[in-house]
Amino acid sequence: MSTELATATQHLERKGFLDLEVDPTLDLVAEINRLKKEKNAIILAHYYQESEIQDIADYIGDSLGLSQKAAQTEADIIVFAGVHFMAETAKMLSPQKKVLLPDLKAGCSLADSCPPALFKKFKEKYPDHIVVSYINCTAELKTLTDICCTSTNAVAIIESIPKEQPIIFAPDKNLGAYLQKKTGRENMVIWNGACMVHEIFSHERIVKLRNRHPNAKFIAHPECEAHILDMADYIGSTTGLLKYTINDPATEFIVATEAGILHQMQKSSPHKTFIPAPPENNCACNDCPHMKLNTLEKLYLCMEHELPEILLPDWVIEQGRASIDRMLKISEAAGLISG
Numbered sequence: 501m502s503t504e505l506a507t508a509t510q511h512l513e514r515k516g517f518l519d520l521e522v523d524p525t526l527d528l529v530a531e532i533n534r535l536k537k538e539k540n541a542i543i544l545a546h547y548y549q550e551s552e553i554q555d556i557a558d559y560i561g562d563s564l565g566l567s568q569k570a571a572q573t574e575a576d577i578i579v580f581a582g583v584h585f586m587a588e589t590a591k592m593l594s595p596q597k598k599v600l601l602p603d604l605k606a607g608c609s610l611a612d613s614c615p616p617a618l619f620k621k622f623k624e625k626y627p628d629h630i631v632v633s634y635i636n637c638t639a640e641l642k643t644l645t646d647i648c649c650t651s652t653n654a655v656a657i658i659e660s661i662p663k664e665q666p667i668i669f670a671p672d673k674n675l676g677a678y679l680q681k682k683t684g685r686e687n688m689v690i691w692n693g694a695c696m697v698h699e700i701f702s703h704e705r706i707v708k709l710r711n712r713h714p715n716a717k718f719i720a721h722p723e724c725e726a727h728i729l730d731m732a733d734y735i736g737s738t739t740g741l742l743k744y745t746i747n748d749p750a751t752e753f754i755v756a757t758e759a760g761i762l763h764q765m766q767k768s769s770p771h772k773t774f775i776p777a778p779p780e781n782n783c784a785c786n787d788c789p790h791m792k793l794n795t796l797e798k799l800y801l802c803m804e805h806e807l808p809e810i811l812l813p814d815w816v817i818e819q820g821r822a823s824i825d826r827m828l829k830i831s832e833a834a835g836l837i838s839g
Protein backbone atom coordinates (compact mmCIF):
# COMPACT_ATOMS: atom_id res chain seq x y z
CA MET A 501 0.00 0.00 0.00
CA SER A 502 1.40 3.45 -0.90
CA THR A 503 2.03 6.00 1.89
CA GLU A 504 -0.76 8.25 0.53
CA LEU A 505 -3.25 5.36 0.45
CA ALA A 506 -2.27 4.25 3.96
CA THR A 507 -2.80 7.82 5.26
CA ALA A 508 -6.17 8.14 3.51
CA THR A 509 -7.26 4.73 4.84
CA GLN A 510 -6.25 5.70 8.41
CA HIS A 511 -8.31 8.87 8.01
CA LEU A 512 -11.36 6.78 7.04
CA GLU A 513 -10.74 4.44 10.00
CA ARG A 514 -10.62 7.42 12.38
CA LYS A 515 -13.96 8.61 11.04
CA GLY A 516 -15.37 5.12 11.62
CA PHE A 517 -16.28 4.93 7.92
CA LEU A 518 -14.79 1.48 7.40
CA ASP A 519 -16.99 -0.03 10.14
CA LEU A 520 -20.26 1.27 8.75
CA GLU A 521 -22.84 -1.34 7.83
CA VAL A 522 -25.77 -1.03 5.46
CA ASP A 523 -29.29 -1.72 6.75
CA PRO A 524 -30.23 -4.91 4.81
CA THR A 525 -33.85 -3.75 4.44
CA LEU A 526 -32.86 -0.65 2.46
CA ASP A 527 -33.80 -0.43 -1.23
CA LEU A 528 -30.31 0.53 -2.37
CA VAL A 529 -31.27 1.45 -5.91
CA ALA A 530 -33.98 3.84 -4.65
CA GLU A 531 -31.61 5.28 -2.01
CA ILE A 532 -28.81 5.85 -4.53
CA ASN A 533 -31.21 7.55 -6.94
CA ARG A 534 -32.47 9.76 -4.08
CA LEU A 535 -28.90 10.75 -3.13
CA LYS A 536 -28.05 11.50 -6.76
CA LYS A 537 -30.89 14.03 -6.92
CA GLU A 538 -30.41 15.52 -3.45
CA LYS A 539 -26.67 16.04 -3.88
CA ASN A 540 -26.58 16.83 -7.61
CA ALA A 541 -24.23 13.88 -8.09
CA ILE A 542 -23.37 11.96 -11.24
CA ILE A 543 -22.30 8.30 -11.27
CA LEU A 544 -19.69 7.51 -13.92
CA ALA A 545 -19.06 3.78 -14.36
CA HIS A 546 -16.52 1.80 -16.35
CA TYR A 547 -17.68 -1.20 -18.40
CA TYR A 548 -15.78 -3.50 -16.03
CA GLN A 549 -18.07 -2.72 -13.07
CA GLU A 550 -20.63 -5.19 -11.67
CA SER A 551 -23.78 -5.16 -13.83
CA GLU A 552 -25.95 -3.72 -11.01
CA ILE A 553 -23.60 -0.72 -10.79
CA GLN A 554 -23.62 -0.28 -14.58
CA ASP A 555 -27.43 -0.31 -14.48
CA ILE A 556 -27.63 2.56 -11.97
CA ALA A 557 -24.90 4.72 -13.55
CA ASP A 558 -25.62 7.98 -15.38
CA TYR A 559 -22.87 7.21 -17.86
CA ILE A 560 -21.08 3.96 -18.69
CA GLY A 561 -18.02 4.11 -20.86
CA ASP A 562 -14.39 3.43 -21.63
CA SER A 563 -11.51 5.45 -20.21
CA LEU A 564 -11.71 8.11 -22.93
CA GLY A 565 -15.48 8.60 -22.67
CA LEU A 566 -15.29 8.73 -18.87
CA SER A 567 -12.55 11.39 -18.97
CA GLN A 568 -14.57 13.50 -21.34
CA LYS A 569 -17.70 13.19 -19.17
CA ALA A 570 -15.70 14.11 -16.05
CA ALA A 571 -14.42 17.22 -17.83
CA GLN A 572 -17.87 18.32 -19.00
CA THR A 573 -20.26 17.47 -16.17
CA GLU A 574 -22.19 20.16 -14.31
CA ALA A 575 -22.82 17.94 -11.29
CA ASP A 576 -21.36 19.00 -7.92
CA ILE A 577 -20.19 15.51 -7.05
CA ILE A 578 -18.64 12.90 -9.35
CA VAL A 579 -19.02 9.37 -7.98
CA PHE A 580 -16.51 7.25 -9.84
CA ALA A 581 -17.47 3.60 -10.14
CA GLY A 582 -14.11 2.48 -11.42
CA VAL A 583 -10.55 2.40 -10.10
CA HIS A 584 -8.25 4.90 -8.41
CA PHE A 585 -6.43 6.23 -11.49
CA MET A 586 -9.77 6.95 -13.18
CA ALA A 587 -11.07 8.92 -10.19
CA GLU A 588 -7.75 10.81 -10.05
CA THR A 589 -8.13 11.70 -13.74
CA ALA A 590 -11.65 12.99 -13.03
CA LYS A 591 -10.27 15.12 -10.16
CA MET A 592 -7.55 16.56 -12.41
CA LEU A 593 -10.13 17.47 -15.05
CA SER A 594 -12.69 18.88 -12.58
CA PRO A 595 -10.59 20.01 -9.58
CA GLN A 596 -13.37 22.21 -8.16
CA LYS A 597 -15.72 19.23 -7.84
CA LYS A 598 -15.88 16.59 -5.14
CA VAL A 599 -14.75 13.25 -6.59
CA LEU A 600 -15.66 10.08 -4.67
CA LEU A 601 -14.48 6.49 -5.14
CA PRO A 602 -16.58 3.82 -3.34
CA ASP A 603 -13.50 1.80 -2.31
CA LEU A 604 -10.15 3.55 -1.97
CA LYS A 605 -8.36 0.23 -2.38
CA ALA A 606 -9.65 -0.16 -5.96
CA GLY A 607 -6.24 0.23 -7.56
CA CYS A 608 -4.76 -1.13 -10.80
CA SER A 609 -1.96 -3.63 -11.33
CA LEU A 610 -0.90 -1.80 -14.49
CA ALA A 611 -0.68 1.59 -12.76
CA ASP A 612 1.23 -0.08 -9.88
CA SER A 613 3.73 -1.59 -12.34
CA CYS A 614 5.17 1.88 -13.01
CA PRO A 615 6.26 3.64 -9.78
CA PRO A 616 6.89 7.36 -10.56
CA ALA A 617 10.29 7.49 -8.78
CA LEU A 618 11.66 4.61 -10.88
CA PHE A 619 10.12 6.00 -14.03
CA LYS A 620 11.74 9.40 -13.39
CA LYS A 621 15.17 7.76 -13.38
CA PHE A 622 14.33 5.76 -16.50
CA LYS A 623 13.17 8.92 -18.28
CA GLU A 624 16.47 10.68 -17.47
CA LYS A 625 18.25 8.14 -19.69
CA TYR A 626 16.27 9.35 -22.72
CA PRO A 627 16.31 13.18 -22.50
CA ASP A 628 15.20 13.78 -26.11
CA HIS A 629 12.23 11.37 -25.99
CA ILE A 630 8.59 12.44 -25.71
CA VAL A 631 6.66 10.55 -23.00
CA VAL A 632 3.33 9.02 -23.98
CA SER A 633 1.59 7.30 -21.06
CA TYR A 634 -1.47 5.10 -21.12
CA ILE A 635 -4.09 6.73 -18.89
CA ASN A 636 -3.91 3.62 -16.65
CA CYS A 637 -1.17 5.19 -14.52
CA THR A 638 -0.99 7.22 -11.32
CA ALA A 639 -1.60 10.97 -11.20
CA GLU A 640 2.06 11.45 -10.32
CA LEU A 641 3.16 9.53 -13.41
CA LYS A 642 0.98 11.87 -15.47
CA THR A 643 3.12 14.77 -14.18
CA LEU A 644 6.10 13.07 -15.89
CA THR A 645 4.13 12.57 -19.11
CA ASP A 646 3.83 14.76 -22.22
CA ILE A 647 0.70 13.18 -23.70
CA CYS A 648 -1.69 10.64 -22.21
CA CYS A 649 -3.57 8.11 -24.32
CA THR A 650 -6.31 5.53 -23.92
CA SER A 651 -6.80 2.37 -25.94
CA THR A 652 -9.33 4.22 -28.15
CA ASN A 653 -6.98 7.02 -29.18
CA ALA A 654 -3.49 5.49 -28.73
CA VAL A 655 -2.83 5.02 -32.47
CA ALA A 656 -3.98 8.60 -33.24
CA ILE A 657 -1.80 9.98 -30.42
CA ILE A 658 1.32 8.16 -31.66
CA GLU A 659 0.60 9.22 -35.25
CA SER A 660 0.22 12.86 -34.18
CA ILE A 661 3.90 12.86 -33.15
CA PRO A 662 6.46 13.51 -35.95
CA LYS A 663 7.99 10.22 -37.21
CA GLU A 664 11.57 11.23 -36.34
CA GLN A 665 10.68 12.10 -32.72
CA PRO A 666 11.67 9.25 -30.35
CA ILE A 667 9.02 8.17 -27.83
CA ILE A 668 8.94 6.57 -24.38
CA PHE A 669 5.73 4.59 -23.98
CA ALA A 670 4.55 3.66 -20.45
CA PRO A 671 3.38 1.65 -18.59
CA ASP A 672 1.84 -1.16 -20.70
CA LYS A 673 4.34 -3.26 -22.66
CA ASN A 674 1.56 -5.12 -24.50
CA LEU A 675 -0.24 -2.00 -25.70
CA GLY A 676 3.20 -0.52 -26.52
CA ALA A 677 4.13 -3.53 -28.68
CA TYR A 678 0.73 -3.40 -30.39
CA LEU A 679 1.21 0.32 -31.15
CA GLN A 680 4.68 -0.27 -32.50
CA LYS A 681 3.36 -2.94 -34.85
CA LYS A 682 0.35 -0.89 -35.92
CA THR A 683 2.18 2.41 -36.54
CA GLY A 684 5.55 0.99 -37.68
CA ARG A 685 7.35 3.20 -35.11
CA GLU A 686 10.81 1.89 -34.40
CA ASN A 687 12.14 4.63 -32.16
CA MET A 688 9.91 3.74 -29.22
CA VAL A 689 11.21 2.67 -25.79
CA ILE A 690 8.61 0.71 -23.82
CA TRP A 691 8.25 0.43 -20.03
CA ASN A 692 7.91 -3.15 -18.80
CA GLY A 693 4.44 -3.03 -17.18
CA ALA A 694 1.27 -5.09 -17.71
CA CYS A 695 -2.31 -5.64 -16.59
CA MET A 696 -2.83 -8.81 -14.52
CA VAL A 697 -6.24 -9.45 -16.12
CA HIS A 698 -5.21 -9.15 -19.76
CA GLU A 699 -2.07 -11.27 -19.33
CA ILE A 700 -3.98 -14.30 -18.08
CA PHE A 701 -5.65 -15.54 -21.27
CA SER A 702 -4.68 -19.01 -22.45
CA HIS A 703 -3.70 -19.36 -26.11
CA GLU A 704 -4.26 -23.11 -26.02
CA ARG A 705 -7.71 -22.91 -24.44
CA ILE A 706 -8.81 -20.14 -26.83
CA VAL A 707 -7.78 -22.29 -29.82
CA LYS A 708 -9.80 -25.22 -28.42
CA LEU A 709 -12.80 -22.96 -27.78
CA ARG A 710 -12.64 -21.60 -31.33
CA ASN A 711 -12.62 -25.15 -32.69
CA ARG A 712 -15.81 -25.83 -30.76
CA HIS A 713 -17.36 -22.54 -32.00
CA PRO A 714 -16.10 -22.23 -35.60
CA ASN A 715 -18.46 -19.35 -36.45
CA ALA A 716 -17.56 -17.26 -33.42
CA LYS A 717 -15.49 -14.09 -33.87
CA PHE A 718 -12.56 -13.75 -31.50
CA ILE A 719 -12.13 -10.16 -30.26
CA ALA A 720 -9.47 -8.80 -27.90
CA HIS A 721 -8.37 -5.70 -25.99
CA PRO A 722 -4.88 -4.38 -26.92
CA GLU A 723 -3.69 -4.89 -23.31
CA CYS A 724 -3.53 -8.64 -24.18
CA GLU A 725 -0.24 -10.28 -25.10
CA ALA A 726 0.87 -10.38 -28.76
CA HIS A 727 0.29 -14.15 -29.17
CA ILE A 728 -3.37 -13.59 -28.16
CA LEU A 729 -3.78 -10.47 -30.35
CA ASP A 730 -2.33 -12.34 -33.34
CA MET A 731 -5.38 -14.66 -33.29
CA ALA A 732 -7.96 -11.86 -33.08
CA ASP A 733 -10.54 -10.98 -35.74
CA TYR A 734 -10.79 -7.54 -34.13
CA ILE A 735 -8.66 -5.61 -31.61
CA GLY A 736 -10.06 -2.57 -29.82
CA SER A 737 -10.83 -0.65 -26.65
CA THR A 738 -13.85 -1.65 -24.58
CA THR A 739 -16.04 0.77 -26.58
CA GLY A 740 -14.51 -0.52 -29.82
CA LEU A 741 -15.22 -4.13 -28.83
CA LEU A 742 -18.81 -3.31 -27.85
CA LYS A 743 -19.47 -1.47 -31.15
CA TYR A 744 -17.93 -4.35 -33.11
CA THR A 745 -20.32 -6.88 -31.53
CA ILE A 746 -23.27 -4.62 -32.37
CA ASN A 747 -22.28 -4.01 -36.00
CA ASP A 748 -20.76 -7.35 -37.01
CA PRO A 749 -23.25 -9.89 -38.43
CA ALA A 750 -21.73 -12.77 -36.40
CA THR A 751 -23.95 -14.11 -33.63
CA GLU A 752 -21.21 -15.59 -31.41
CA PHE A 753 -18.19 -13.81 -29.95
CA ILE A 754 -15.28 -14.97 -27.79
CA VAL A 755 -14.21 -11.92 -25.80
CA ALA A 756 -10.67 -11.42 -24.43
CA THR A 757 -10.99 -8.60 -21.94
CA GLU A 758 -12.39 -8.12 -18.43
CA ALA A 759 -15.72 -9.97 -18.21
CA GLY A 760 -17.76 -6.92 -17.03
CA ILE A 761 -18.11 -5.69 -20.63
CA LEU A 762 -20.25 -8.72 -21.47
CA HIS A 763 -23.17 -7.12 -19.62
CA GLN A 764 -23.43 -4.23 -22.12
CA MET A 765 -22.74 -6.56 -25.07
CA GLN A 766 -25.60 -8.82 -24.03
CA LYS A 767 -27.91 -5.84 -23.39
CA SER A 768 -27.14 -4.31 -26.79
CA SER A 769 -27.46 -7.60 -28.72
CA PRO A 770 -29.76 -9.90 -26.71
CA HIS A 771 -29.97 -12.45 -29.56
CA LYS A 772 -26.17 -12.92 -29.72
CA THR A 773 -23.95 -15.18 -27.59
CA PHE A 774 -20.88 -13.88 -25.74
CA ILE A 775 -18.25 -16.21 -24.34
CA PRO A 776 -15.53 -14.87 -22.01
CA ALA A 777 -12.08 -15.98 -23.28
CA PRO A 778 -10.68 -18.63 -20.93
CA PRO A 779 -7.79 -17.81 -18.59
CA GLU A 780 -4.77 -20.06 -17.89
CA ASN A 781 -6.52 -21.91 -15.07
CA ASN A 782 -10.05 -22.25 -13.82
CA CYS A 783 -10.02 -19.12 -11.68
CA ALA A 784 -12.21 -16.08 -12.32
CA CYS A 785 -9.04 -14.22 -13.35
CA ASN A 786 -10.70 -12.23 -16.13
CA ASP A 787 -12.68 -10.43 -13.44
CA CYS A 788 -10.51 -7.48 -12.36
CA PRO A 789 -10.17 -7.80 -8.55
CA HIS A 790 -9.78 -4.00 -8.28
CA MET A 791 -12.80 -3.07 -10.38
CA LYS A 792 -14.90 -5.64 -8.57
CA LEU A 793 -14.15 -4.13 -5.13
CA ASN A 794 -16.95 -1.64 -5.78
CA THR A 795 -20.40 -2.86 -4.72
CA LEU A 796 -23.86 -1.31 -4.56
CA GLU A 797 -23.53 -1.15 -0.74
CA LYS A 798 -20.22 0.75 -0.95
CA LEU A 799 -21.69 3.04 -3.61
CA TYR A 800 -24.55 3.90 -1.28
CA LEU A 801 -22.29 4.51 1.76
CA CYS A 802 -19.93 6.63 -0.31
CA MET A 803 -22.76 8.85 -1.54
CA GLU A 804 -24.41 9.10 1.87
CA HIS A 805 -21.20 10.09 3.70
CA GLU A 806 -19.32 11.70 0.75
CA LEU A 807 -16.32 9.50 1.48
CA PRO A 808 -13.74 8.38 0.43
CA GLU A 809 -12.87 11.56 -1.42
CA ILE A 810 -10.04 11.81 -3.96
CA LEU A 811 -7.69 14.66 -3.04
CA LEU A 812 -4.60 15.64 -5.01
CA PRO A 813 -1.90 18.26 -4.39
CA ASP A 814 -2.29 21.38 -6.59
CA TRP A 815 1.03 20.78 -8.34
CA VAL A 816 -0.05 17.27 -9.37
CA ILE A 817 -3.32 18.62 -10.76
CA GLU A 818 -1.57 21.41 -12.69
CA GLN A 819 1.28 19.35 -14.12
CA GLY A 820 -0.69 16.13 -14.67
CA ARG A 821 -3.66 17.78 -16.33
CA ALA A 822 -1.61 19.15 -19.21
CA SER A 823 -0.95 15.61 -20.50
CA ILE A 824 -4.69 14.79 -20.40
CA ASP A 825 -5.68 18.07 -22.07
CA ARG A 826 -3.24 17.35 -24.91
CA MET A 827 -4.79 13.90 -25.31
CA LEU A 828 -8.33 15.30 -25.44
CA LYS A 829 -7.31 17.92 -28.00
CA ILE A 830 -5.69 15.37 -30.33
CA SER A 831 -8.68 13.02 -29.91
CA GLU A 832 -11.06 15.82 -30.85
CA ALA A 833 -9.00 16.73 -33.93
CA ALA A 834 -8.96 13.05 -34.94
CA GLY A 835 -12.78 12.95 -34.65
CA LEU A 836 -12.66 10.42 -31.82
CA ILE A 837 -14.71 12.60 -29.47
CA SER A 838 -17.03 15.54 -29.95
CA GLY A 839 -15.89 18.86 -28.52
Ligand code: 13P
Pocket residue numbers: 561562563564636650651652695723736737738739
Ligand atom coordinates in the same frame (compact mmCIF):
# COMPACT_ATOMS: atom_id res chain seq x y z
P1 13P B 1 -10.55 1.09 -21.98
O1 13P B 1 -11.77 1.36 -21.19
O2 13P B 1 -9.94 2.35 -22.47
O3 13P B 1 -10.80 0.12 -23.08
O4 13P B 1 -9.48 0.44 -20.99
C1 13P B 1 -9.68 -0.75 -20.35
C2 13P B 1 -9.05 -0.84 -19.01
O5 13P B 1 -8.19 -1.59 -18.73
C3 13P B 1 -9.51 0.01 -17.95
O6 13P B 1 -8.91 -0.36 -16.80
Ligand code: SF4
Pocket residue numbers: 548583607608609610611636695696697698758788789790791
Ligand atom coordinates in the same frame (compact mmCIF):
# COMPACT_ATOMS: atom_id res chain seq x y z
FE1 SF4 C 1 -5.97 -2.14 -14.14
FE2 SF4 C 1 -6.20 -4.29 -15.64
FE3 SF4 C 1 -7.98 -3.85 -13.72
FE4 SF4 C 1 -7.96 -2.30 -15.92
S1 SF4 C 1 -8.43 -4.46 -15.83
S2 SF4 C 1 -8.11 -1.62 -13.79
S3 SF4 C 1 -5.76 -2.23 -16.37
S4 SF4 C 1 -5.79 -4.23 -13.42
